[in-house]
Amino acid sequence: MNDSPRILVDASSFLYRAFHALPDLRAPDGLPTSAIYGVANMLRRLLKDHEAREIAVVFDAPGGSFRDALYVQYKAQRPAMPEELRVQIPLLHEWVRAMGLPLLVEPGVEADDVIGTLARQTPVDQPVLIITGDKDMAQLVNDKVHLLDTMKGVETDRGAVLERFGVPPERIADFLALTGDKVDNIPGVPGVGPKIAAKWLAEYGDLDGVLAHAGEMGGKVGDALRAAADHLPLSRQLATIRVDVALPSLSLERRPPDLAALRRLAQQLGFHAWLKDLPADPGPSAAGAGQLDRNGYRLIIQPEALAALVQAVEKAELVAIDTETTDLDPWVADLVGISCAWLGADGEVTAVYIPVGHRDGSPQLPRAEVLTALRPWLEDPAAAKLAQNAKFDWRIFWHQGIRPAGLLRDTLLESYILDSTQTGHDLDTLAQRHLQHRNIAYADLAGKGKNAKNFADIPVTEALPYAAEDADVCLRLDRLLWPRIAAEPGLQRVLTEIEMPLVTVLARMEEAGVKVDHRQLEVLSAELAEEMQGMEARAFHAAGQSFNLNSPKQIQEILFDKMGLPVLKKTPGGQPSTNEDVLAQLAAQAELPRLILDYRALAKLRNTYADALPRMIEPRTGRVHTHFQQAVAATGRLASSEPNLQNIPVRTEQGRRIRRAFVAEPGHVLMSADYSQIELRIMAHLSGDARLRSAFAEGLDVHAATAAEVFGLAPEAVDAEARRAAKAINFGLIYGLSAYGLAQQLSIDQGAARQYMDRYFQRYPGVQAYMEHIRAEARERGYVETLFGRRLYVPEIRSSNPARRAYAERAAINAPMQGTAADLIKKAMIAVDAWLLEAPERGRMILQVHDELILEVPQAGVAAARAALKARMEGVAELAVPLLVSMGVGDNWDAAHS
Structure with missing residues (x-):
């Protein structure tokens, strides 16, 4: 007996299920990919779980089948295949073939008929496994043919068919004729459901027997059966899967996968998980990038080799450079080695590694000698250099007394500029995504966990391929990414005029850091702890018992089991959610959820800032040095980490007290410069709305002006409440807020919120027209x-x-404003940094948070700094409305921001 089953995949049934179940995934070029991704992963799991020597993946052919000729209404109610699904099918077919799987698409019949025929043609001693979610396939089940729905993990044998339908497999077509099939628009007997159909078939044997006894049936159901008698044979014919299709001669033997084709398709479609799992490509990598050869990497450990290297990099058009260090924190990292890669006259990549700080006794040149030799080239602004996350490398060189110049591009930023919504712009991810190459993992070299070696303790010969590969891959990535950017003037402008100049600006800000008064934070920590104890006692009283306020399980039991509050949302594990949104909604019904929220807010402030910031003070500077990240937010906004200074609350007293702990050095003050209503001003510029532009041009309070327009008030009659509501409308609409969302914000009903929105758009028609335009443009191009x-x-x-579509529409409306605001603050930082570099005694830029810049300046230079900062920030771009910057000065951040 042949124990290996013949596997027949009903791919068309999974095609639609994957398309509708998965998010709207897209390839780098915008092509929809959710159906391809879903079916490809289903096939991969299938092959992993089931040994398949013979397999066929069957799709419906385009056009109709013989059933359409039998009955013109067959499947007539089905909408046409969505275009975003249709365009995926050719590539999905290509993917299936690349997996080495036989593919069948037979015109004139359906996939079911092909599968039925292949099942019947299978040798009697070989089992058949049909992979499908289609109930019609149950008629094919017998002792050797089973169904498997891989999405639900359900296998169907003969007994399962009988249990589910009440009839055996050979009566399924009769069953479907009686009940009808809404999916395929097959008419049945009105009023006859599965129970009646199964009862009749059990009693009379088959459809013919039921029809023979139709005259004996009483009541309305009997009348309905007799009325339907003429079309029931046709319904059975439509529901019957053919098992006699004349198929072309085709081997169902599974072939080895075409790895090169799979890599190409995975790259084209952006399937990074597939690229990661595919074996390394022994042949050429991505077009134009050449083949990586680790065996060709060279160590520079002799003086004459170092001299030759200097000559080579000085002649090279572009050199990729990377540093190896003892730590990922530039403040404590020591330089261990330098790697370089460049393109030679022969068009081949040369990659080398210069060890200078390995502690294993390996031969290497003295660090001072290497840096002295490389200094002229490193500091030459005309010597073009390339790096991955250059900000780190530049700071490492600064700590060695070298001021590198000539930074041309950064592959991390190139990837980010090309598609900021991609996850992962690190070198390893980019190598897999664009070169189909898997870099040597650091853990493979140094180990993991407590036993992991420091890079300085790795033998030089082992470090060589790892370190040189980083520079090699960086160079090859640039050869792929830069031409794509250069072909798009807008992207090229963003990279060369904004992101690249910002690298060294951010590096200087990270080096500068900000002084933190740890004593203030220690006092605040103690006070927060006391407040939390009081909050805890009130929560215990409200709950009628003590409990752990940090335990979601105990909170669930009290709120939902004991207090009987409604479950508004569930966790992925099926438990009642106690997240912030849920607690905020429940707070309207009971005191305890609000107390828990307040307790969590205090605990977050204490743990994240009051307790953590003093531990982050660098002993050598007495300052905290955050890390600014350029390639995180999809809209271009900067992020900060270790510590994250973007999320310190500004509206609560505790948040303001944390900001007060950020202080100026003696003899200095902190100066804050904040763009006023920047996103509304950008909306006025982009939309061209006359009223909105006029309000800004006249210097009006735009929220008060909106209140007057929307609520029909005289300007002098606008009070604080009306202004607050208008502010929510102004910002809510540019964030794509719905009537429901606005109603939630203003605590009004949706009808009133809708009226406010309608009035707003009546008074500001340019804003509505812009929103409609940008949505249409985004649908057409796939981006804004x-x-x-x-x-x-x-x-x-x-x-x-x-x-999902509504969420994307909101993002399309908001992204141009958030992104333009991000671009403006970055351009402002570049301009302000240039002014500071002219005379370092003017002060230093130390923080950037949202639309605010913070400088630390000498008290004697406040007037000049204020004028220079305001002029540069307001003059960084010319919009249709004036840019306005609010200024503040104080001995701490809160005082400067107030």
Whole structure:
């Protein structure tokens, strides 16, 4: 007996299920990929779970089948295949073939008929496993043919068919004729459901027997059967899967996968998990990048080799450079080695590693000698250099007394500029994504966990391929990414005029850091702890018992089991959610959820800032040095980490007290410069709305002006409450807020919120027209752009899922404003940094948070710094409305911001 089953995959049934179940995934070029991704992963799991020597993947052919000729209404109610699904099918077919799987697409019949025929043609001693979610396939089940729905993990044998339908497999077509099939638009007997159909078939044997006894049936159901008698044989014919299709001669033997084709397709489609799992490519990598050869990497450990290297990099058009260090924190990292890669005259990549700080006794040149030899080239602004995350490397060189110049591009930023919505712009991810190459993992070299070696303790010969590969890959990535950017003027402008100049600006800010008064934070920590104890006692009283306020399980039991509050949302594990949104909604019904929220807010402030910041003070400077990240937020906004200074609350007293702990050095003050209502001003510019532009041009309070327009008030009659509501409308609408969202914010009903929105758009028609235009543009192009050319992809704007599409539409409206605001603050930072570099005694830029810059300046230079900062920030771009910067000065951040 042949124990290996013949596996027949009903790919068309999974095609639609994957398309509708998965998010609207997109390839780098914007092509929809959710169906391809879903079916490809289903096939991969299938092959992993089931040994398959014979397999066929069967799709419906385009056009109709013989059933359409039998009955013109067959499947007539089905909508046409969505275009975003249709365009995926050719590539999915290509993917299936690349997996080495036989593919069948037979015109004139359906996939079911092909599968039925292949099942019947299978040798009697060989089992058949049909992979499908289609109930019609149950008629093919017998002792050797089973169904498997891999998405649900359900296998169906003869007994399962009988249990589910009440009839055996050979009566399924009769069963479907009686009940009808809404999916395929097959007419049945009105009023006859599964129970009646199964009862009749059990009693009379088959459809013919039921029809023979139709005259005996009483009541309305009997009348319905007799009325349907003429079309029931046709219904059975439509529901019957053919098992006699004349198929072309085709081997169902599974072939080895075409790895090169799979890599190419995975790259084209952006399937990074597949690229990661595919074996390394022994042949050439991505077009134009050449083949990596670790065996060709060279160590520079002799003086004459170092001299030759200097000559080579001085002649090279572009050199990729990378540093190896003892730590990932530049403040404590020591230089261990330098790697370089460049393109030779022969078009081949040369990659080398210069060890200078290994502690294993390996031969290496003295660090001072290497840096002295490289200094002229490193500091030459005309010597073009390339790096991955250059900000780190530049700071490492600074700590060695070298001021590198000539930074041309950064592959991390190139990847980010090309698609900021991609996850992962690190070198390893980019190598797999663009070169189909798997870099040597650091853990493979140094080990993991407590036993991991420091890089300085790695033998030089082992470090060589790892270190040189980083520079090699960086160079090859640039050869792929830069031409794509250079072909798009907007993207090129964002990279060369904004992101690249910002690298060294951020490096200087990280070096500068900000002084933190740890004594203030220690006092605040103690006070927060006391407040938390009081909050805890009040929570115990409200709950009628003590409990752990940090335990979601105990909170669930009290709120939902004991207090009987409604479950508004569940966790992925099926438990009642107690997240912030849920507690905020429950707070309207009971005191305890609000107390828990307040306790969590205090605990977060204490743990994240009051307790953590003093531990982050660098002993050598007495300051905290955050890390600014350029390639995180999809809209271009900067982020900060270790510590994250973007999320310190500004509206609560505790948040303001944390800001007060950020202080100036003696003899200095902190100066804050904050763009006023920047996103509304950008909206006025982009939309061209006359009233909105006029309000800004006249210097009006735009929220008060909106209140007067929307609520029909005289300007002098606008009170604080009306202004607050208008502010929520102004910002809510540019964030794409719905009537429901606005109603939640203003605590009003949706009808009133809708009226406010309608009045707003009546008074500001240019804003509504812009929103409609940008949504349409995003649907057409798959992305939106900032004023300066930064691009944000919104693939789900074409989704057939209404919720995903609505979310993408909100992002399409908001992204040009958030992104333009991000571009403006970055351009301002570059301009201000240039002014500071002219005379270092003017002060230093130390923080950037949202639309605010913070400088530390000498008290004697406040007037000049104020004038220079305001002029440069307001003059960084010319919009249709004036840019306005609010200024503040104080001995701490809160005082300067007030």
